[in-house]
Amino acid sequence: MKKQQQFYGVQTTVAVQIEGETQGLQLCEQRWLLIKAASCEEACEKVRNASRAYAELYLNSDGKLVRWQLESVDDCYETGLMKLSELDNPDGAEVFSILKRRRLTPDRTWDGKSE
Numbered sequence: 001m002k003k004q005q006q007f008y009g010v011q012t013t014v015a016v017q018i019e020g021e022t023q024g025l026q027l028c029e030q031r032w033l034l035i036k037a038a039s040c041e042e043a044c045e046k047v048r049n050a051s052r053a054y055a056e057l058y059l060n061s062d063g064k065l066v067r068w069q070l071e072s073v074d075d076c077y078e079t080g081l082m083k084l085s086e087l088d089n090p091d092g093a094e095v096f097s098i099l100k101r102r103r104l105t106p107d108r109t110w111d112g113k114s115e
Contacts, residue, residue: 055070
């Protein structure tokens with residue numbers, strides 16, 4: 001049985017590559033896409049396939065060739081959203097989430113009581 005499609009949030013890193021630039025700071029983009037697919041694997045593959053068009057060469061204002069090259073697919077998030085109309089919620093719709101750990105400081109603690 002084929003799994004029903006839903007929307008996935010896919011995080012990528014894209015490098016802006018400019019013809020002839022070999023040193024200095026390179027511009028990078030953290031790109032987050034909303035992709036409809038049956039699985040994270042399929043969503044990531046769709047992003048990889050679409051990245052070819054995103055990397056199409058163009059001339060910048062200095063007459064140098066530029067491309068936006070996909071470096072990595074960094075994460076995929078199952079949103080649980082099945083239809084675009086679910087994005088029209090006045091309370092918003094979560095399309096990506098990353099859980100991280102950070103140092104616990106006194107101002108970040110909670111004593112269990114309501115505020």
